[in-house]
Amino acid sequence: MGFFDTIEEAGRGIGAAAKDAARTARLNMKLKDLDVKLHKEYELIGQKYYKAHCDEDTPDNRKVKEIYAEIAATKDQLADIRGESLCPSCGEFVDKNSRFCNHCGAPLAETVDEDDVTVEEPEDKTCEEPDRETDKEACEEEKPQD
Ligand SMILES: [Zn+2]
Secondary structure (H helix, E strand, C coil): CHHHHHHHHHHHHHHHHHHHHHHHHHHHHHHHHHHHHHHHHHHHHHHHHHHHHHCCCHHHHHHHHHHHHHHHHHHHHHHHHCCCCCCCCCCEEEECCCCCCCCCCCCCCCCCCCCHHHCCCCCHHHHCCCCCCCHHHHHHHHCCCC
């Protein structure tokens, strides 16, 4: 009950506070990690949902499609600067002289006479994530074939 008890108490208090601070820091880090994980999962769910419903004309889908269109336009500009073109199938940059896409293997339109040029507008391009071939196929599989 004397002086030493008080010192000891105070010492233990400081140690406990330090421990608490360390634990708090660890737990905050863990929370941050979990939050990142959670958002990744949400993102995946969102992508899956979009792919399953990309044909629907909803405000959310329109937003996504606007962004896809902007990405495509920006890639076009980049391709111009780089002297490349874009694969109409996967949207990747390809050499202008290539006959096939070196990313997805799709045949590329050759630079032919203007008469032969049939501009194929990739109708569903905005539905797909350009960099994910398998997802794109998943989306297309759900479309009714005529
Ligand atoms: Zn391609």
